[in-house]
Amino acid sequence: MRIANHPILGPALETDLICITVDGKELKAIKGEMIAAVLLANNIRIHRFTSKRKEPRGIYCGIGQCTDCVMVVNGKPNVRTCITPVEEGMLIETQYGYGKKGEIDV
Amino acid sequence: MSASIVINGYLSLEEIRQGHGYPSEERFLKGPVAVIECVQGIPCNPCETACKFGALTVGEPLTNLPQLHEESCTGCGACIAQCSGLAIFVVDKTYSETEATISFPHEYFPLPEKGQEVTAVNRAGKEVGKGRILRINTSLKNDCTPVITMVIPKGMSDEVRGMKQIGRGQ
């Protein structure tokens, strides 16, 4: 969920919106914001499933150090979504193990 | 000193009264006055520079607890928004026969409206009654720390230190 009006940060500014796709679903995003932020704005908190035990993972450190938030972005796996800004037409997919769903069977 | 701040997360009135920031009952009966609820020696002194009447002093070292000089305090409230710890209030026990006012920092949205009835809370966050909003000071000088003045029953003026955040359900 987005914070519309914050007591210290003020109101959300009017900004350029772009379109991205997350697991096939089209979402609006603010140009330049981090992928992880758009996901949270849409209440999406699961980023990937681990290879061995297929366990769900999401944001942990939020600043690019732990790699728990990685997803497949424009076909490339292991992209740290908390520090990668969105771009028009970006394709974001939940990562399964080391790649896309069904791609790698571990 | 101040054992309960680290156990309960809030001070007891007895502990605050032992400090140098609480006005005497005599002074309370003369009009609005600042109440400083800061009891730990941390390096901090923006309250000292906030007061143009010299009613608040810290001196050197910075870890000194702030001292209230109640005879110099006019209860103007300039110090409330300048305290980084949000630990200064202004209480006016002379507002009316039965009511007092408390001015406190409130950095939450939505802000209440003038005249609105809100839930008054004590230091422990316990809902202790109702308050009526008299004034909201959102001057730019306060840098996003609105100072709300609320009317409360006089008997609660040593207890009430804020209002419940609007929209905060359980």
Place this chain on the structure above:
Amino acid sequence: MFKKEVVIVGGGPAGLAAAIEAAKAGAETLLIDENTKAGGQLFKQIHKFFGSRAHNAGTRGINIAKSLLEEAENAGVELWLNSAVIGLFKDKKLAVVRIGRPEKTTLIVEAKNILIATGASENAINFPGWTLPGVMGAGAAQTMINIHRVLPGNRVLMIGSGNVGLIVTYQLLQAGCHVAGIVEAAKKIGGYGVHAGKVSRAGVPFYLGHTIIRAEGENDQVKRAVIARLDHNFKPIEGTEKEFDVDTVCIAAGLRPLTELATMHNVRHELIPELGGWMPLHDANMESSSPGIYVAGDSAGVEEANAAMDEGRLAGVAIAQSLGYLNESKAEDLKAEIRSRLTALRQGSFGEKRLSAKLKIIQMGSAL
């Protein structure tokens, strides 16, 4: 290969303050940061700082960050953003990956002086369910609400009552989250009483002498957290479990210095628990055991932003002095002023432990 007089790794308060001092004195200064914007953790600190006027008391962290960035630009600091320093090799050569470029480029930069100001990272506590989406560092939650303006969840349980736990709890309330409680293993609240006072007035309860024993999930995310009381051996007591209906668990269990680069250059490190763990030694000029390699800020010992800025300034002045841009007497005067400000910050029951730890570091660091 690039050759620079001064390279500063890390554009947080320590790095920025150092860059400003070095560049102001006339040194050719390059500041490298891996993020899209410099400022380190400062932009997340939306609360008013403590200290004195000289310490920016009463100013919000975000505004201090803005003025540091402006000052750095005005001083002529060269800034490489989206650039990760991935290695620090002998003879003060750095390997830098410029991620922002169309195709990734790795460059080698040789420096006469290097300041490592890479900051710290959050500690983790593991418990069953700690990997569930919804369990995150308190700093991560702070990043989401204060930088990205999104909620990390709706109902939060905060683990840890130091200043980070208390401040982030307050900021989560400001953002519109519900905080069910603050859990602390010790018998006392760890952070400042005034921060505790703010969250108490907001009705957030403290659970001292407790720890989280598990987070339970539903639909692959946190749905519930369970805490228990601890005995005097810090072991959970059976039968004292309390359940919380929360979707987010924030861990505020302290920070530890990021020491990878300093270690690569064989800088002498020591275990200093009071300041976060393993960290590089330094002398009174912030110089490490490797000549020309300086350290400052949280990566030289976890304190807070004001101390980081002053340590950065100290390193910047010392570096400018070593390059001949500041004469001895001017430099010593500036350094004395900064050192006395640092000492003023490290006072009182919270500061004195840090002061003695820093004196110990400087003593050991000077003897190398």
